[in-house]
Amino acid sequence: MPELPEVETVRQGLAPFLIGSRILRVELRRGDLRFPFPDDFAKNLGGRRIVTLDRRAKYLLAGLDDYRTLVAHLGMSGSFRMEAEPLGAFLFPRNKNPAHDHVVFFLETGRLIYNDPRRFGYMTLASTGALADHPFFAGLGVEPLSNDFNGGMLTRLFAGKTAPLKSALLDQRNIAGLGNIYVCEALHRAGLSPLRAAGDLAGEIGERLACAVRSVLREAIEAGGSSLRDYRQADGSLGYFQHNFRVYDREGQACVGVDCRGTVARRAQNGRSTFYCPSCQI
DNA sequence: CTCGTCCCCTGGGAGC
DNA sequence: TGCTCCCAGGGGACGA
Numbered sequence: 001m002p003e004l005p006e007v008e009t010v011r012q013g014l015a016p017f018l019i020g021s022r023i024l025r026v027e028l029r030r031g032d033l034r035f036p037f038p039d040d041f042a043k044n045l046g047g048r049r050i051v052t053l054d055r056r057a058k059y060l061l062a063g064l065d066d067y068r069t070l071v072a073h074l075g076m077s078g079s080f081r082m083e084a085e086p087l088g089a090f091l092f093p094r095n096k097n098p099a100h101d102h103v104v105f106f107l108e109t110g111r112l113i114y115n116d117p118r119r120f121g122y123m124t125l126a127s128t129g130a131l132a133d134h135p136f137f138a139g140l141g142v143e144p145l146s147n148d149f150n151g152g153m154l155t156r157l158f159a160g161k162t163a164p165l166k167s168a169l170l171d172q173r174n175i176a177g178l179g180n181i182y183v184c185e186a187l188h189r190a191g192l193s194p195l196r197a198a199g200d201l202a203g204e205i206g207e208r209l210a211c212a213v214r215s216v217l218r219e220a221i222e223a224g225g226s227s228l229r230d231y232r233q234a235d236g237s238l239g240y241f242q243h244n245f246r247v248y249d250r251e252g253q254a255c256v257g258v259d260c261r262g263t264v265a266r267r268a269q270n271g272r273s274t275f276y277c278p279s280c281q282i
Numbered sequence: 283c284t285c286g287t288c289c290c291c292t293g294g295g296a297g298c
Numbered sequence: 299t300g301c302t303c304c305c306a307g308g309g310g311a312c313g314a
Contacts, residue, residue, distance in 0.1 A: 002307055002308090003307055003308090006307070034290075034291090034308095034309090034310095058307090058308080073308085073309095074307090074308090075291095075307090075308055075309085076291085076292095076306070076307060076308055076309095077291085077292075077293090077306085077307085077308095097292095097293090100292085116291095117291075117292050117293065118290085118291045118292050118293085118306090118308095119290085119291055119292080120290070120291070120308060120309080121308090161284085162284080162285085163284075163285070167285085167286095170308095172308090172309080179307050179308070180306090180307060180308085181307055182307090225307090226307075228306080228307065248307095269286095270285090270286070270287085271286080271287065271288075272306090272308095273305085273306090284314105285313105285314085286312100286313095286314090287311105287312085287313090287314105288310105288311085288312080288313105289309105289310090289311080289312100290308105290309095290310090290311105292306105293305105293306090294304105294305090294306090295303105295304090295305090296302105296303090296304085296305100297301105297302090297303085297304105298300105298301085298302085298303105
């Protein structure tokens with residue numbers, strides 16, 4: 001489900017409820033998600049105050065007052081929702097099967113519930129100061145919305161790589177936070193074929209791709225992310241960037257590129273669907 | 283190292 | 299209506 005824009009949208013939605021709020025207790029309804037919860041996970045969270053809420057790649061990071069950080073990854077189908085009354089109506093997305101509510105955080109500000117049908121998500125506690133060295137983060141690539149990310153660095157990053165552009169962009173060790181949707185969308189915006197070798201980016205083309213990546217991510221965050229199946233914003237409302245897809249899930253439809261008469265195609269790369277226009281992506 | 287394939291899990295939609 | 303098959307916003311473990 002969630003790529004960088006969705007996680008960022010969730011972060012922004014949860015921040016007012018979480019930052020400054022104390023965790024009264026945590027209820028684990030099963031012992032594992034993708035991985036087992038660490039020993040004493042719930043116990044160690046009880047009584048802590050959340051002081052920061054950040055995002056790295058597709059991870060949510062809740063910094064605690066004991067210099068540890070609650071790390072959460074939503075996998076494909078994970079979602080957080082906040083049930084709180086101060087804002088009026090209960091914030092309760094109706095589409096969630098309560099059988100998949102796996103973790104409940106009882107906060108001073110309400111209940112924060114983690115729901116995840118496929119259980120590809122995971123959570124852990126890590127030392128805040130050593131986060132960069134944690135196995136989840138040590139190998140992660142550049143944040144595409146950071147100042148470090150631009151055409152020159154992208155060209156250098158991909159230099160010598162024989163993997164197709166699609167795979168290189170999806171690889172979290174290169175750029176952290178892109179997923180299948182936004183890779184497809186960025187490549188279309190840049191007019192680049194997903195099949196082209198990554199090492200092949202000349203200077204001006206690298207700049208075009210970097211700009212496309214940044215613009216699609218920024219616009220998606222602005223739109224509250226993309227709601228396909230399970231994704232909702234933290235308050236249960238839908239994102240609407242899916243209405244702006246140019247290629248993703250548009251197989252057989254007309255390319256929306258200016259002056260392009262092509263048709264959107266789909267093919268498998270690394271076991272996932274790539275959507276692209278063979279006419280204007282070269 | 284770098285690639286591709288398979289797998290984890292549940293649910294929704296298409297087709298018969 | 300009900301079954302089967304395919305597919306899905308992620309990513310880790312393999313083997314070549």
